[in-house]
Amino acid sequence: MGKENNGTSGEPGVHYKTADPESVKVNQESSSPSRRNSQNGLPILFERAGSWWPNPKFDSEILEEEQWKNYFPQTRRRFQYALFYIFAACIAWIVYFGTTKQYSDHWPYFLVGTLVLLCLIGAIIGFTYTKHYKKFYLHSSVFVSVLICGGILSTMVYTESDLSIIGAFTATVEVLLMMYSVIPMPLYMTVLIGGIYSIVFEVLTALQNPYMQAPLFVAGKVLLHLCIHLMGVHIFTMRQVRQRSTFWKIGQSTIARKDLQVEKQIKEKMIHSLMPPKVANQVMASRTDKDEDDIPKKRGSKTKALKKGEIIFRTFNMNRMTDVSILFADIVGFTKMSSNKTAEVLVGQLNDLFGRFDDLCAKSGCEKISTLGDCYYCVSGCPEPKPDHAKCCVEMGLGMIEAIIKFDEDNNEQVDMRVGVHTGTVLCGIVGTRRFKFDVWSNDVLLANIMESSGQPGRVHISETSYHFLKDEYEVEEGEDVEGKKLYTNLSFTHEISLLFC
Structure with a gap:
């Protein structure tokens, strides 16, 4: 089982490529962290944890x-906070040694040493803000750790140190916990x-x-230092576990959100393919989720009560629109x-075909309604008004006749189109609760x-x-009467395509 960094699987940035089912099963069982950790008898620290538990x-x-x-900016910020703490401590030590010099014979050495430490920490703080810190972050951390450890140990080179045993041990605890945590x-x-150290x-x-x-003092101090180091290891481990567990959960949430x-x-896109964009936006904007307790009940109302938790996908809305052109087209010779x-x-x-x-419909400014067998049905000027609705339907019809001629040439067929267009008033809306349209x-x-069915191919x-x-x-020509209306034909297009008007 190989790994590729193409990010196509459900796990961030990891894709598994398999050879055969049996090898996949064996490799998955052997590489699963939960199986490996359970076999070693160790707890699972986080999802996808490695085998080296410490x-x-x-x-x-x-x-x-x-x-x-992802966590490097946070790590750098935490390290900077630690440096600022050390910087503030150096200032406090400088003030202390400067004001209590009469009580110590070694105050010049302490003062100079603290000033040197202050300058070095300040330089490192500035370095953390540069782009080179990411490359040399480990060197900086080791240098700071050795520097502060050496600074505390240097105060103990004299036979009679100015620091008490309790003060030196307290500083030791602070340094050790700082190394493990920040x-x-x-x-x-x-x-x-x-x-x-x-x-x-x-x-x-x-x-x-x-x-x-x-021996009693030695054993006690060893036990104290051991407890401090165990506490530091615990803090270090929990911080690493928390970071990786959070990263994994955020990664899974991000993938799930992108999938959604x-x-x-x-x-x-599917809803927009079923209805005009304006109607689709109204449908998606009117979606509500109400319980039956939220709906006012009226005496004698015939409105069907909603079940608790039932989703209302849309509200019933019907519009009356004038000056709408309707086109029906049928394939002649389909049988x-x-x-x-x-x-x-x-x-x-x-x-x-x-x-x-459909491409013609979008180009000509018409709105497809449906297809009924070999019949194509569209309108213009609905649900949004259009001043040139009649022209859009005429261009659509003429384009359909040209398209079917090209279709005959491509497929060696002999079919034709019969198209009818009429303009009037319509009611438009969405009907149905399931498979609505x-x-x-x-x-x-x-x-x-009727005009389409009584027309000429x-x-x-x-x-x-x-x-x-x-x-x-x-250019039109007069046609036969249909339902008491005159029929006309347009003769201004190539391929002897004509337009009939009634």
Whole structure:
């Protein structure tokens, strides 16, 4: 099982490539941190923990690197706080040694040493704000640790130190806990520097105070230092575990949020494909989730009460719109075309043809309503008004006739289009609670359908009402009466395509 850093799996930045099912099963069982830790009898510190329990890390180098990159600013800020604390302590020591010089013979050495330490800490603080600190962060941490340890030990070189035993031991505890908690170093290096410091400190303390060389004192001090180091290791481990556990949870949450955003986009795209954008936005904006207790109950109301927790996907909304052009188009010769083809081939050809019509619909400014078998149905001027609605439907119809001619050439077919357009008033809205759809209704819609069915192939037939909106933009010819209305034909397009108006 190999790892690739392409970020396509459910785990951040990790992708597993498998060879065969059996090898996958064996490798997954052997590499699972939960199985490995349970077999060793150790607790699982966090998800995807590595096998080396004393120094918590991810079992993936990619995850560990990403975790370090994300937490480095926080690590640098914590180190800077520690340096500021040391800087403030140096200032306090300078004030102390400057005001109590009459009580000590070694105050010049302490004062100079503290000033040197102050300057070095100030330089390191400035260095942490540069871009080079990330490359040399470990060197800086080791230097600061050795510097403060050496600074405290240097105060014990005299036979009679100005620091009391309790004061020196308190400073030792502070330094050790600081190394484990805020100075960024690996655990082994922290234990190494801290252990050497504890041994040297106790040796110097015993040399200055012979009574502390008694076995009882030695055992007690060893136990104290051991407890301090165990406490520091615990703090170090819990900090590492908390960082990686938080990183893993945030990474999983980020992936889940991105997946939800993708799902939301897919659903919104699907809803927009079922209805016009304006209606789709209204539908998605009107979604509510109310309990039946939130809905006012009226006596004698016929409104169906909602069940508790039921989601209202949309509110019922019907609009009446005038000056809407309706287009119906039907494939002439569809029965003959479908007689010698399998269902799969026929549906594929219809999908190809209707796909061309969908492109035309978007380009001409029409709104597709539905397809009924081999019939294509669209409108213009609804649900948003359009001043050139009649022209949009006419251009759509003429484009459909040209498209089916190209379709015949591509597929060696002999089919044609019969198109009818009428302008009038419609009611538009969404109906249904399941498999709902956007639709339009009126007598004018029925008339447009009748005009299409009574028209001639290869021509766009429009009503006299539609003709009045075209402002003599097309050459027309008079047609037959349909439902008491005149039929006209436009002759201004190539391929002898004509437009009929009634």
